[in-house]
Amino acid sequence: MMDTGNANKARNRQIAQNEEAKQVAGSARVSVWAIAMAVVVGGILFTLGWLSLR
Template identity: 65%
Template sequence: MTDTSEADNERNREIARNEEDKQITGSIRVSTWAVAVVVIVGGILFTLGWLALR
């Protein structure tokens, strides 16, 4: 391979690593939001159930 092809391949690998990092970060962010929503909805339902039983 030529130096240019090797440089292009290394650049493509670096781009792929960056994209993978972005996807992981995005997945973590979505998971965090999902857990927060479940906790809030669960708290509301628990409170409503507790009030209904009083």
């Protein structure tokens, strides 16, 4: 009985670690997209501003 409880705890720990890794990867992916979109929007605004000054 004790071995089963320990096995379940180890399994749950592994599942939690896997879920944490998925969340970190997902957060990094979202951050990369957010930065890329900010650069694109900034470039468009810069271009529009530059063109309006000419």
